[in-house]
Amino acid sequence: MKPSALLAAVALALAAPAFAQDLAEISLADPRQEAQAVALMDSIRCVVCQGQPVSGSNASLAGDMRRLIRERIAAGDKPEDVRAMLVSKYGDWVSFKPVVKPATLPLWIVPLLALLGGVWLVSRRVRLGRG
């Protein structure tokens, strides 16, 4: 082992205990709660490095949000309540899961309309082919 690699290994070994208790980085003991927390983290947007979920971001504010999410889930809060809390602070934008409300209605309706339009076009084609 090169001296620099050895140094890095020692530094890592020393640094690890400092994070050992930090819920921003370590999993919850209960696997079911951890799964809930991770699912939520995957769908909460990091407000610093936008476009990344907080689960995959190195920004310190993303770490703060992971810690907060794990704490609240461990305390028995429902994931959707934690999401609602974050949305109440940062707006809908912080959640990757779009909500249904008048402003987002087109998002939900347009695919349906497109599907209906497609069915109509195809059914015409079929009828024409037969005729």
Next chain:
Amino acid sequence: MNRKVLLWAPFVLVVALFGAFFVGLRNPDDRVIASQMVGKPLPEFSAAAVMPGQPGTASSDYRDGKPRMINIFASWCVPCAAEAPMLAQLKAAGAQIDGIAVHDAPEPLAKFLAQNGNPFSRIGLDPEGRAQIAFGSAGVPETFVVDGQGKIIYQHIGIVEPKDVPMLLNLLGIKP
């Protein structure tokens, strides 16, 4: 005629769609995230004292009828040093400014304040960003104005610039 329009419509739609994609790619989505807490009462928060002789700050400090500014900053934040002269100017005009130092530590914070001045009545340490998230703040520096009833009436994202000083004084009810 009608049939021709119908035939060309999908093509036109696709061209329009790609046009929208192109414009979207040229203008990256670099948006400012405004706090949803503006217009609402201060959230519950507490940031412990860190500087000797300067109290920390908590939500219970803001219901005494006096409007205040809360500056969210950090010693490691370069733009925060740039807004120091404006904060000093606001303080000189009679503004009360409280500071919340995010992800900070006593030593670098003391150094920062010695270098850039200390316009704060109170300074609280927010090592895990709890107060920052409670405020719906997405970065540093950000400045909130709280009215005398403990309601957030304004959020300023980024550096307080010279042109912002009269507006902030006005919000605080201070005649220049």
